[in-house]
Amino acid sequence: MSEETLGGRFTFPGTSLTVQRMGYGAMQLAGPGVWGPPKDPSGAVAVLREAVAGGVNHIDTSDYYGPHVTNQIIRQALHPYPAGLVIVTKLGGRRPPDGSWRRANSPQQLTAGVHDNLRNLGLDALDVVNYRVIGSGHGAEEGSIAEQVTVLADLRRKGLIRHIGLSNVTAAQVAEAQAITDVVCVQNLYNVADRDDDALIDDLARQGIAYVPFFPLGGFTPLQSSALTSAAGRLGATPMQVALAWLLHRSPNMLLIPGTSSVAHLRENLAAGGLTLSPQTVAELDGIAAAAVTVKH
Numbered sequence: 624m625s626e627e628t629l630g631g632r633f634t635f636p637g638t639s640l641t642v643q644r645m646g647y648g649a650m651q652l653a654g655p656g657v658w659g660p661p662k663d664p665s666g667a668v669a670v671l672r673e674a675v676a677g678g679v680n681h682i683d684t685s686d687y688y689g690p691h692v693t694n695q696i697i698r699q700a701l702h703p704y705p706a707g708l709v710i711v712t713k714l715g716g717r718r719p720p721d722g723s724w725r726r727a728n729s730p731q732q733l734t735a736g737v738h739d740n741l742r743n744l745g746l747d748a749l750d751v752v753n754y755r756v757i758g759s760g761h762g763a764e765e766g767s768i769a770e771q772v773t774v775l776a777d778l779r780r781k782g783l784i785r786h787i788g789l790s791n792v793t794a795a796q797v798a799e800a801q802a803i804t805d806v807v808c809v810q811n812l813y814n815v816a817d818r819d820d821d822a823l824i825d826d827l828a829r830q831g832i833a834y835v836p837f838f839p840l841g842g843f844t845p846l847q848s849s850a851l852t853s854a855a856g857r858l859g860a861t862p863m864q865v866a867l868a869w870l871l872h873r874s875p876n877m878l879l880i881p882g883t884s885s886v887a888h889l890r891e892n893l894a895a896g897g898l899t900l901s902p903q904t905v906a907e908l909d910g911i912a913a914a915a916v917t918v919k920h
């Protein structure tokens with residue numbers, strides 16, 4: 624796979640970290656419900672090795688996937704890591720024994736989380752750490768994140784973290800964090816059907832900050848749309864490939880981390896980096912979110 628077909632390259636602002644825009648999200652490698660070991664551990668290792676062999680050099684993870692399991696699989700599959708591989712992890716959550724997703728954002732929990740990631744990934748420093756806000760429900764909600772970002776900035780000064788990102792945040796929270804430290808990426812929910820972050824993406828693009836959508840394929844509820852299906856038919860592609868290609872077309876600061884536990888799906892997703900969409904197709908796909916908004920209201 625050539626570097627251009629993986630969506631071209633992007634350099635995180637103010638860093639020496641350059642990645643292909645088509646990356647890989649490792650959340651699907653844990654067991655069902657992102658809990659415990661996968662049903663097929665050697666299959667999980669194979670997916671990671673195939674990703675790197677295919678040119679992926681940006682992997683998204685968290686130590687609370689599994690918990691610990693996903694990072695341990697990444698280490699098993701890829702350590703010692705190839706030069707240029709950027710592993711981005713996130714802090715702010717924990718998984719109690721009932722499998723729920725809970726907040727873990729005290730200074731002690733964030734510090735312990737950095738050490739958990741370092742140990743399980745087998746690293747001396749983490750390339751990029753996102754502070755993931757877990758609010759009272761789903762989605763981003765307002766509220767100060769200054770305390771948590773300050774903790775991460777301190778850990779960065781100590782050399783345990785190289786760069787800081789944010790996840791599940793509002794524009795006001797991004798601005799608040801930027802007053803404390805440099806922010807290199809923002810990871811929020813966004814896809815062709817869910818475009819609440821359009822203005823934020825454009826603002827981050829102006830600043831050269833990466834926007835990394837989670838649930839690019841709809842996450843636990845895979846995207847389904849007649850517009851995706853008909854565009855896919857015309858292009859000789861799959862609807863999922865068209866959804867990924869649309870994201871790459873959306874903005875030059877868009878980095879993709881589609882998740883999969885399947886080598887076949889991984890290959891399909893990476894190939895989407897080479898799809899070109901005509902302006903007419905983009906316009907048709909833009910209609911998906913407009914229709915979804917109408918349904919929501």
Ligand SMILES: NC(=O)c1ccc[n+]([C@@H]2O[C@H](COP(=O)([O-])OP(=O)(O)OC[C@H]3O[C@@H](n4cnc5c(N)ncnc54)[C@H](OP(=O)(O)O)[C@@H]3O)[C@@H](O)[C@H]2O)c1
Binds near residue numbers: 647837845
């Ligand atoms: N910051 C956050 O709060 C947050 C939240 C969620 C996720 N994330 C990150 O974002 C990454 C992406 O999100 P995600 O994995 O939850 O969702 P996603 O990428 O939108 O979709 C993953 C789902 O789509 C399926 N899939 C993948 N490729 C496919 C294909 N070509 N054809 C058909 N189905 C396909 C996968 O199943 P198969 O395994 O069967 O392929 C899986 O069920 C995660 O891996 C994680 O690293 C971050």
